[in-house]
Amino acid sequence: MDTNITNPIFHDEAKATAHIEAQRWNGEPSCPHCGSLAVRKMGGKTQAGMFLCNDCRDKFTVRTGTVMERSHVPLHKWLLAMHLMAASKKGMSAKQMERMLGVTYKTAWFLCHRIREAMEGAAPTGPMGGQPDSVVEADETYVGGKAKNRATRKPAPKKAVVALVERNGMARSFHVANVNAATVRSVLVANVERTAHLMTDESPIYTRLGKEFNGHSVVNHSAKQYVTTGGFKHSNTAENFFSIFKRGVIGTYHHMSEAHLGRYCAEFDLRYNTRELTDGERAALILKGAEGRRLTYRRIDKLAA
Ligand SMILES: [Zn+2]
Incomplete structure (x- = not known):
């Protein structure tokens, strides 16, 4: 898809939400708490983006279980921030992010670090050098x-x-x-x-x-x-x-x-490792990593429980 910054997902909250839901669930939303597919979207303006799980009866949104969970920043700004971090070869300072997103410095700093966590979550795992002539x-x-x-x-x-x-x-x-x-x-x-x-x-x-x-x-x-x-x-x-x-x-x-x-380190690793990809493809990987990281912790919690 076209992911230059004129794309509506970077400016329109409903389009941003639909985009992240599609990327995360591919048309089949599942409960981040229990994994159930028996979920339904709740109605009403105050419940926008809210789902209810029929199995565990817990509510969730597309933010639940991701680096975006404890944030009040609109999702279209999250997507733009991820795109900017994906596209800038030398990285993006919190000061630049503050100006480009129109948020406070503190918010920009928080966003940048959570996105770096998502980049860490998108990193390939397993040992390096496994080929015979590595x-x-x-x-x-x-x-x-x-x-x-x-x-x-x-x-x-x-x-x-x-x-x-x-x-x-x-x-x-x-x-x-x-x-x-x-x-x-x-x-x-x-x-x-x-x-x-x-x-x-x-x-x-x-x-x-x-x-x-x-x-x-x-x-x-x-x-x-x-x-x-x-x-x-x-x-x-x-x-x-x-x-x-x-x-x-x-x-x-x-x-x-x-x-x-x-x-x-995780930020520079990810950009280097995806140097053959487009900025849009790299941003999509970061969005995937935004989920994987917190889910990993959840799985560890579940295993330990
Ligand atoms: Zn559930």
Whole structure:
């Protein structure tokens, strides 16, 4: 479908609601509380968008069980915000969102972070590097650290991000409090198949870790050459990912708080991983992720109950 910003779903609440209902339920609404299909739409203006479940007798709307649930922001603004986040290559600051949606800064900030959660929910799961000839690059970078106060010139602490980038494939980045052999290993073994070929720089944190994979190539950054054990050529895949990430951080998000850094990682991962898709297709994935994330928690709750 046409998803440029003149589309009525970005301006008309009834059309936005119908669009999200269709995307979520495909014509067959189900109760987010109990999963029942025995539901009916309630009548009346005050009950607009409200459904009643005949099985559990609970009410719900298309927001229930999604990142939009505890928000009073109209759904057409949610859709526009998702589209803008999907379409902007370097990300969208809460300040920009405030201006473009005509909401308060606080609301814009909330929207941006909930949409990042939806982007996290849309991320592919399962290990990377599962193909027979898979190559996965691991690298780390640091954001922040510029002098905040010119009087003292004391730099703010830098925050570390470890990225795993599969050649011709996906990227996954993580905020790591301290970069060392143990923390990097826990990220790698949880996300990369042992049959993959690992590529890293010559940092000693990867020396032992490299032996756990099918092969390990090391690039010497200062000499700009690879000392390979697997015959791979220089590719800079992880560096390309980081250059987009860093331009976004410096150009758009002047400072990212440590507490939210993981969500910014999810935002850049999703845009990178869907680089072959159109903005509209990417926005549709984010909308799907808006649901999946909360539903996952619900399922965990149900399993634990
Ligand atoms: Zn129900």
